[in-house]
Amino acid sequence: MCNAHTHNYDVLILGGGPAGIAAASAAAAPHTSVAIVDENPTLGGQIWRNSFAADVSDPAAHWYQRIQHSPITRLHDLRVFHAPSPGTLQAEAGNGLHTLHYKKLILATGARERFLPFPGWTLPNIMGAGALQNMVKSGLPITGKRIVIAGSGPLLIVVAAYLKKHHARVICICEQAPLRQLLPFAKGVITNTEKLSQALQYRLQLLTVPYRAGWWPAIARGQSQLETITVTDGARRYIIPCDYLACGFHLVPNIELPSLLGCSQSNGFVKVDTTQQTSIPGIYAAGEITGIGGLEKSILEGTIAGYSATGQSTAAQQLSAARSKSLRFASAMQRAFALRPELRRLPAPSTLVCRCEDVPHSHLVSHSSWRSAKLHTRCGMGSCQGRVCGTATEFLYGWPSESVRPPILPVRLQTLAQAEDPASQELSTAI
Ligand SMILES: Cc1cc2nc3c(=O)[nH]c(=O)nc-3n(C[C@H](O)[C@H](O)[C@H](O)COP(=O)(O)OP(=O)(O)OC[C@H]3O[C@@H](n4cnc5c(N)ncnc54)[C@H](O)[C@@H]3O)c2cc1C
Numbered sequence: 001m002c003n004a005h006t007h008n009y010d011v012l013i014l015g016g017g018p019a020g021i022a023a024a025s026a027a028a029a030p031h032t033s034v035a036i037v038d039e040n041p042t043l044g045g046q047i048w049r050n051s052f053a054a055d056v057s058d059p060a061a062h063w064y065q066r067i068q069h070s071p072i073t074r075l076h077d078l079r080v081f082h083a084p085s086p087g088t089l090q091a092e093a094g095n096g097l098h099t100l101h102y103k104k105l106i107l108a109t110g111a112r113e114r115f116l117p118f119p120g121w122t123l124p125n126i127m128g129a130g131a132l133q134n135m136v137k138s139g140l141p142i143t144g145k146r147i148v149i150a151g152s153g154p155l156l157i158v159v160a161a162y163l164k165k166h167h168a169r170v171i172c173i174c175e176q177a178p179l180r181q182l183l184p185f186a187k188g189v190i191t192n193t194e195k196l197s198q199a200l201q202y203r204l205q206l207l208t209v210p211y212r213a214g215w216w217p218a219i220a221r222g223q224s225q226l227e228t229i230t231v232t233d234g235a236r237r238y239i240i241p242c243d244y245l246a247c248g249f250h251l252v253p254n255i256e257l258p259s260l261l262g263c264s265q266s267n268g269f270v271k272v273d274t275t276q277q278t279s280i281p282g283i284y285a286a287g288e289i290t291g292i293g294g295l296e297k298s299i300l301e302g303t304i305a306g307y308s309a310t311g312q313s314t315a316a317q318q319l320s321a322a323r324s325k326s327l328r329f330a331s332a333m334q335r336a337f338a339l340r341p342e343l344r345r346l347p348a349p350s351t352l353v354c355r356c357e358d359v360p361h362s363h364l365v366s367h368s369s370w371r372s373a374k375l376h377t378r379c380g381m382g383s384c385q386g387r388v389c390g391t392a393t394e395f396l397y398g399w400p401s402e403s404v405r406p407p408i409l410p411v412r413l414q415t416l417a418q419a420e421d422p423a424s425q426e427l428s429t430a431i
């Protein structure tokens with residue numbers, strides 16, 4: 001039996017990762033009702049998934065304590081799929097539809113890995129680098145497994161260190177960005193004490209693992225699952241036998257909900273002012289959705305957003321110098337891990353680009369837009385709703401993303417039927 005649930009908050013935070021947790025901590029005050037909502041069973045987001053606990057050996061413990069001791073409502077297992085009217089979000093949970101009313105909203109929806117298609121990329125045991133890490137965190141045995149890590153971005157190094165610590169045989173890390181593109185970023189890391197210390201720790205942990213800049217995956221082969229991966233630098237090719245390929249091409253922000261709300265964007269990220277307010281008054285954004293910049297940037301921006309949304313402007317302003325520094329770091333990261341054009345030539349005609357609807361590259365190349373491809377091939381109309389293939393087609397074919405339509409995540413028809421407002425009834429007819 002499903003029910004409809006209604007909630008009212010002064011400040012609602014969407015996203016329970018570091019940015020959302022920091023925002024909730026900063027916004028928490030005796031006479032302000034603050035809630036944080038996330039689709040997962042616990043808070044923590046991508047980095048602290050399965051480890052957001054009081055354990056003092058955990059770096060997240062400080063934030064766990066702050067959340068525990070603050071008057072914050074935690075709404076777990078709620079997937080926000082629609083923003084039917086100003087001040088209202090709709091979410092689905094196991095027990096039905098939840099309608100969330102807010103006075104101020106802080107968006108901290110984070111980022112996901114970017115996947116690019118190449119021949120064989122859909123074979124079992126090829127997965128996102130962060131995804132493989134999450135599976136190991138959830139109990140996947142990895143001892144002795146041969147793993148190649150490929151794609152782009154600092155996450156490859158983080159995951160390599162994690163897998164090695166869990167006794168996997170990490171064979172190599174192939175970073176598509178050429179060394180000359182990475183060097184200015186590396187210089188920036190050297191001049192930042194905190195980042196340098198992290199980088200040195202990773203260097204020590206990965207002393208025996210080759211890091212190949214300017215190399216990328218070209219062809220994966222195997223009968224029923226991955227057996228070899230061919231990597232290339234554009235001139236040479238090596239075939240590497242392996243059990244897993246952990247592969248992601250940096251991160252893309254989860255901007256579907258900000259788009260639905262009408263928040264302005266720049267270069268694919270949500271635009272904010274120095275208080276983290278978006279182009280819509282009363283709606284703030286923090287973390288990876290304003291620019292991929294890592295943990296420190298997410299925490300800092302979340303804190304500023306929490307202060308700003310509750311009128312603590314002096315406290316927010318005191319963080320402005322740190323904010324500028326983290327934005328410079330994020331821009332440098334974006335330049336360092338920009339994708340090389342050769343990756344556009346990776347898919348063969350038969351390579352699936354949309355794996356939900358089995359749409360190969362050859363069926364897409366003749367189209368001139370995402371809309372045309374969707375209408376004629378069903379690309380992007382499967383269960384991921386274009387979250388995987390949409391970012392790939394944007395890079396491969398240069399199709400800009402088009403308007404976002406609700407529901408932004410797959411939801412049960414029963415949930416839509418529960419929504420009584422006219423916008424949601426439009427929704428039921430749209431799918
Ligand atoms: C798969 C993956 C693994 C990563 N692992 C590491 C790591 O080990 N170490 C590291 O330093 N960095 C890691 N990162 C990068 C890290 O996520 C960022 O550096 C930063 O911590 C992001 O914080 P955030 O709060 O902005 O977003 P996130 O941590 O991504 O949090 C956003 C949260 O919002 C939730 N959400 C989004 N949309 C909705 C919705 N519609 N309804 C309900 N909930 C929603 C998400 O489920 C998520 O829990 C990883 C990134 C990814 C994508």
